[in-house]
Amino acid sequence: MTSRLNLHQYTRILKEQPVQVIAGNNKTCYFIHPGALSGCHTSALKARVNGPWKENGGGGPIDWTDFDEETVECVLSYFYVQDYCVSSSEPGQPSICESDDATKARIEPISLKAGSVPADEPTFQRPLTPLSQCLRIGLPAETVQTAAGGLVQRKLENSDGGPAVEIVLHAKVYCFAHRFLISDLESFALQRLTQVLVAVDPRKDNLFPYLADAVRVVYNSTPGAQLQVNPARKLLSQYVALNYTVLANEQLVQLLDEGGEFLADLSQKLARRLTASDTETQSMRKHIARLQDLTDKLKSDSDKKES
Secondary structure: OOOOOOHHHHHHHOOOOOEEEEEOOOOEEEEEOHHHHHOOOOOHHHHHHHOHHHHOOOOOOEEEOOOOHHHHHHHHHHHHHOOOOOOOOOOOOOOOOEOOOOOEEEOOOOOOOOOOOOOOOOOOOOOOOOHHHOOOOOOOOOEEEEOOOOEEEOOOOOOOOHHHHHHHHHHHHHHHHHHOOOHHHHHHHHHHHHHHHHHOOOOOOOOOOHHHHHHHHHHHHOOOOOOOOOHHHHHHHHHHHHOHHHHOOHHHHHHHHOOHHHHHHHHHHHHHHHHHHHHHHHHHHHHHHHHHHHHHHHHHHHHHHHO
C-alpha cells in the first residue's frame, strides 16, 4: 500500500471545500476534503465526489448513518494518514498510535491486496493453519515510526477492556471498506484484526462480548462462501475453532444458537481439527510402537550378550 497523499498533494487538497459526512444514530457531522475521498482509486467513494452522481445534482451530505461514529472516525483518519487509532475509554490516556511520550506515529506502508486468507485444501486431513499464518499479506509492523524518524513499540493495551475491545472495531472498519471497495483499508483492517487476535490471551483476556459482536458484524455484512471466500469470516471462524475449548461459555453458546453461516463454518473447522488430531494420535501410536519394538530388540540383544 502506498500513501495516497504525499506532501505536495496536501496543499491542494486542503484548499478544497470539505464534504459533509453524517454518521451514527445521532447523525453526527464530520467533514472531509473531496481529494481525500477520491484518493481511493478503485473505490465507490471516488464516484461520489467526481462521478456523474455529483454532476446530476447530488451535492448533499454523505450518509453513513448505518456506521457508528467510532468506525467513521477511524475511516476518515485512514483517508488522510493511512492509519487509524483506537480511542481510549479514559480521558488523557494515550491511544494505540501514541508512544509513552505522546509522539505521533503511524504504521509503515505495506504492499498488500485485499482478500488473502489461503484457500482450504479439499480434505479434512489438513490441520488448521495457525492464526499468525492465515494472511498471505502478513501482520502489520510491530513498531511504528515517529515524526522524528525513530521507532517505538506499537501498543495494544490501550483501554479498560484491554486489547479485546479492538476486535469489534477492526471488524467494523473492515466491513466499511468491504462495502465501499476500499481494498487497501480492507487489508489494513484485516491485518489489525489478526494482530489483536494473535496478541490476546483467551485464558486471561475477556474476549466477550467483543468477539461475538465481531462475528455478527462480519457475517451480517459480507457475502457467504457461495459468492466469494471472505477472509474476515475465515479468520474469525478459524480463531474460534483453534481456541474452542478455552472460549466455551454461555455467550459463545448463545452465538452458536443463532445458527447461520458462522455455525456452519465453525463446524467444518472443528471437524478438520478433530480429524487432524485423530490422525496425529494414530501416527503417534505407530511411532511409540516402533520405539517399543526397537527397545525390545535392544534389550534382547543385550540379554544375549550377557548370557
